[in-house]
Amino acid sequence: MPRIDIAEAPEGQGTRYPAPFGAPCAGRRWRALGAAAGLTQFGVNLVTLDAGVWSSQRHWHTDEDEFVWVLEGEVVMVTDAGREVLRAGDCAGFPAGRADGHHFINESDAPARLLVAGSRSEADACHYSDIDMHLHPGRYDDSAPRYTRKDGTPF
Template sequence: MPRIDITTVSERIGSGYPAPFAANAGARSKLSLGDAGGLSDFGVNLTRLPPGAWSSQRHWHTHEDEFVYVLSGELILVTEAGQQTLRANDCAAFPKAVADGHHLINRGTETAVYLEIGSRSENDSCSYPDIDLHWDPQAGYTHRDGIPYPKPPSKT
């Protein structure tokens, strides 16, 4: 595969979470490098997290492994075990089907940059232990009882 010119990769800002859960991850930005390279078995995102932003809501996947490698800045990794600081050249792994919700928070003063690498599974669903949120590919975002969240208004 030829070199990927990251200046041509579209930036995604924010998250797809329904209100009120989208705000904390609203400032994150991602470049989908795996998609840009035509990868289908796993994804690679170059993610930038400004001060005060979260990577996501705390979550875990049923069928997808995740791996994070910090390139610059400082992040707080939050899991069931508590909090750990991750700095440049630190990494963390999150095996599929382990019910240990995780996310990253930038409590520093500079934008943190990291790689997210994850498998892609059509059977994956995602649980969010701290909030009334669940995701699966058929229903999208629902409450834990299965009632769907309202769809956001379309941007026209």
């Protein structure tokens, strides 16, 4: 059935980043709406960021587009250009291959909810702008993501 029951969609919390990089994102929660619908070519997640929580480490993708729409609350979008406040109704997009590290931080006192959509490319690698970490292609299979330091050494 095409209608998605959000309360029944797969849920998760935190990240699979190696320590200590997951700490600012540990309170991030999401519902995998795309997975609930059986979508395979792109992902759609309903993400909740409580006060002080980050969406991710600042990053950019080689082969994936990303789109973020703020549904409730307020977040600070951090990109290479600086910081910008986004409120409910605002949205942002990040084309694949554009080396502009980005993430969202809830610096308010209330939860924020984001609708996040992105393509799912097996060829995608992810670069992290502010930390010594790299995500290698092929993370959509059943194996754990392959994170290394930027010089290729494993964690």
